[in-house]
Amino acid sequence: MSASELRPEKRGPLAGIRVLDTTGVVVGPMATLILAEQGADVIKIEPPEGDLMRRLGGRPRKPGMSPKFLHFNRNKRSIALDLKSPEGREVMGRLAETADVFVSNMRPRALQSLGLTFEALSAKNPRIVHCTISGFATGGPYAGAPAYDTIIQGLSGVAACHAEVLGEPRFAPFVLTDHLVGIVAAQAICAALLGRERTGVGEAIEVPMFENAAAFVLCEHLDQRTFEAGGHMGDPRIMTPDARPLKTRDGYICVSANTDVQARAFFDAIGRPELKTDPRFVSVTARLANVRDYFAVRTAAMAERTTAEWVEILRRHDVPAMPYHTLHSLLDDPQLRGSGVLTDEVQKNQDGQEETMLGLRHPNRYSGTGVPESRLAPRFGEHGDEILAELGYGPDDRRRLGGRDADAAE
Amino acid sequence: MSASELRPEKRGPLAGIRVLDTTGVVVGPMATLILAEQGADVIKIEPPEGDLMRRLGGRPRKPGMSPKFLHFNRNKRSIALDLKSPEGREVMGRLAETADVFVSNMRPRALQSLGLTFEALSAKNPRIVHCTISGFATGGPYAGAPAYDTIIQGLSGVAACHAEVLGEPRFAPFVLTDHLVGIVAAQAICAALLGRERTGVGEAIEVPMFENAAAFVLCEHLDQRTFEAGGHMGDPRIMTPDARPLKTRDGYICVSANTDVQARAFFDAIGRPELKTDPRFVSVTARLANVRDYFAVRTAAMAERTTAEWVEILRRHDVPAMPYHTLHSLLDDPQLRGSGVLTDEVQKNQDGQEETMLGLRHPNRYSGTGVPESRLAPRFGEHGDEILAELGYGPDDRRRLGGRDADAAE
Structure with missing residues (x-):
């Protein structure tokens, strides 16, 4: 009996939802990570060479299991399918009949040639939600151009915001737009699944990276450009030089005092009560207009x-x-350990010996549906045989269709 | 006849979902912005002083309508309610009976004192999904501590990642963790609404900012620390000095060449075909181990x-x-204009004259349900009378309960 049968109520809010994920690297895997942690059955369909992130995501302990791959793919199942081969297409077709969601970041021409357009899949399964994570929205002049995180950071204003603060363009020190748009895609998929409850049918959704990243930047930083051509851009509270962790005698501290009550309490705390009546600082509007002075006082x-x-x-x-x-002191934070987001995973290796690794868990809580037991990221093709058996294939067919050595791409 | 009745199919995937939003500033409003753009009826419940962001979000053209407020609150309705007053509680109670979702970032004690806990609301409406966006997960040692974006950036490793690259801690030039966790909350809310379709009842969900931000940082940057105490942290491909927009003779460019095919094509493109067989660069694994050299060649x-x-x-x-x-050149980008994410909004002001402003639109596409017509952010209390009328209050009660001057907090 599986853990989820023992605790039927803690299978996650998305229990019963099946997701076919043909993506790799970060943006798609982030989307489906969230769905998997919320209880969806995420089937990671890997090409014969495996998800690039197996090798690109840092030095692995075991072949094909880079740290970043491990963290972005927990709770998923993996099957290796060559979607260009007749066998791969056959299995994919059967899977599509059983699925609620199909996620890809292929361009339209590739979807077409593999028979994986919304039209093709919904003909077999009218309830399927078909999500394409694209670089650039269909219909715009860049549609179909290749998109990678750093390219999107440079084009969407993410790097430009760093230039406002630092004097030169820099990237955010994350795969920021991939990571962010992955979360956006998980949200859009759930919204479409809710829409399906009303309409009875699935739909095609497109989640474009560039447009999402640019909207993220601009809703914070359009500022006066909202109102007038040539108007100032960049939130002055963020772009001001002293908006940063503040040096203390032995380290750094972060302080926030935005409301009038907080600002007055802050002036008392630092022994400068006279500033409470300083016209530069007496209201939200005054402190916004004098944000450099205000932040300089704090520094x-x-x-x-x-x-x-x-x-x-x-x-x-x-x-x-x-x-x-720091990154290292964060790992000793009692809140992070206490809330269970950071945990020591213990697993047996192939020789039966215990190995530990640091693992992450879904940060959100659901009082009723809970989240399912956490499972480690899959080895390449680990669940191929199991998935084929669920689809009704007998042993001979399974050998024919999924006989891939689990270590081939590692 | 409204636009949505004319095009019943384009009401958005979340048409029919009602959301009560008691939040302000960024994290909560970002969550409900997404839901509103997807067709949910988001009722923004503002305290007597109004959402702080009306004043904190940059210099406004009209009182209480800062640019950042405008961009984070479009497509919502606003009602002013003093939840501490008997009148405010009365209206809130009726609203809760009609709602699918309740969102707050109040601490547990405040929810208790206002009668807005999950227990209280689900007693009236068992199908309600009750979302609390907290600073720190309940149960951990920091639970209940105040949380603001910069504090979370400093504590969660966001600032530390900048220190890895820049040599000193800096914030990301966005309200990054607020903005990000708002998207996370919108996703968690939709997941819980899907769970409700299966279980028949709502649930309480908690979305903690610190844990979400730390998980965001760590799944990218645990690196070798995943496997061993004291192991290296920080994705070397991101933390390396040349991971940045690259200077050209007249500006900057962003290039991405991660696969073997792309790397070889890149060496050809720059006229260095001999590097295709350089052992440092012949495979994904080799280029990862020699990422500094590889990126230096690009630079x-x-x-x-x-x-x-x-x-x-x-x-x-x-x-x-x-x-x-740059931020300004981004606004001239043909893709951003072409895909409709950035638009010139034209509206009549109170004197009947047309005013324009730059507005943003939902970046994602839904082939079946579409997105509803976009509406500007509400003035303070703009929809109070309309909402009270929908709840069945007559004119006398509406004056008693909602007679707030729409400009009082502006």
């Missing part, structure tokens, strides 16, 4: 004591503040 | 020609590349 004050002293003083004054974490 | 090559020349040459060789946009 000067924080340099005078240690981080722990300031955290304590500011807490006493009800001013929100927290220390700054 | 050196790009300096030799103009952006337009390289874009043309790289396109001919099938190497993904795009120019870098």
Whole structure:
């Protein structure tokens, strides 16, 4: 009896939803990671060479299992299919009949040649939600152009926002637009599944990376350009030089004091009560107009004591503040461990010995449906035989269709 | 007849879903912006002083309508309610009976004192999905501590990732964690609504900012620390100094060449075919181990020609590349205008004269359900009377309950 049968109520909000995922690297796998953690049965359909991220995502402990691959693919099942071969198409066709969602980031021509357009799949399964994560929306002049995270960061204004602060274009130190648009796609897929409850039929959805990234940037930074041609762009509270973790005597601290109550408490906390009536700082509007001065006051004050002293003083004054974490100190944070998001995974290796690794878990809580037990990312093709058996293929057919050695692409 | 009745099929995937939103600033409004654009009826419940973002989000053209407020609140309706008053509670109680979703970022004690816990609301309406966006997950040591974007950026490793690249901690030049976790919350809400289709009842969901931000950072950057205590953290492909928009003779360009085919094509394109057989660069694994050298080759090559020349040459060789946009040049991008994400909104002001503003639209496409007509962000309390009338209140009650001057908080 599986864990989910023992606790039927903790199978996740998406229990019963089947997702076919033909994507690789980050944007698609991030979308389906969320769905998998919420209980969807995500079938990762890997090409004969495997998801590129198996090799691109950092030095692996086992072949084909890079750290980034592990973290973006937990809770999924993997089957290797060559979608260009008759056998691959046959299995894909059967899978599509059983699925609620199909996700790809192929361009229209590739979908066409593989028989995987919305029209083709919905003819077999009218309830299927067909999600294409594209680089650029269909119909625009760049439609069909290749898109990768850094290209989208450079084109969408993400790098330009860094230039506003740093004086030169830089990328965000994440696969930011892939990662972000993956979350956007998971949301759009669930919205379309809800729409299906009303209409009775699935639909095709397109989630374009560039447009999503640009909208993300612009809704924060259109600023005065919203109202007038040539108007100032860039949120002044974010682009001002002192908007940064503030140096203390022994480290860094982050402080936030946006409301009038918080700002007055902050001036008391730093022993500058006279600033409470300074016309530059008396209201939200005044502090916004004088944001450089306001943030400079904060910077000067924080340099005078240690981080722990300031955290304590500011807490006493009800001013929100927290220390700054390095990547390594973050792992010792009691909240992160306490909430179960960061965990030591223990698994047996092929020799029966226990190995541990650091793993991540879904951060959100669902009081009724819960989340299912966490499972490690799949080896290449690990679940091929199991999935083929579920589709009703007998042993001979399974050998014919899925006889791939699980280590071939690793 | 309204536009949505004329085109019943284009009401959005979430048509028929009602959302009560008591949040302000960015994280909650971002969550409900997505739901509103997908057709949900989002009722923005504003306190007597209005959403802080009306004043904090940049210099407004009209009082209380800052640019950032405008962009994060389009397609919503606004009602002003003092939830601490008996009148406010009365209206809130009736609204809760009609709603599918309730969203807040109040701490548990505030929800308790206002009678807005999941237990209280589900007693009246068992199908309600009750979403709390918290700073820190309940149960951990920081639960209940105040959380703001910059504090979460500093604590969750976002600022630390910038330190890896820049040598000192910096914030991402966005309200990144608010903005991101808002999208996460919209996704979690839709997942819970799907769960409700199966279970028949709503549930409480918690979306903690810190845990979500830390998971975002760590699934990219745990790297070797996944496997061993003290192991290296930070994706080397992202943290390497030359991972940035590359200087050309007249600007910047972004290039991506990750697969073997792309890497070989890139070496041809820059006139260095001998590098195709250089052992440092012959495979994904080799280029990952020598990422500094690989990226340094790219940097050196790009300096030799103009952006337009390289874009043309790289396109001919099938190497993904795009120019870098500044914030202002982004607005002239033909793809962004062509796909309709950036539009000139024309509206009549109170004197009947036309005013224009730059507006944003939902970036995703839904072939069946579409998205509803876009509406501008609401003035403070703009829809109070209309919403009270829908709840069945007569004119006298509406005056008693909602007689707030729409400009009071602006």
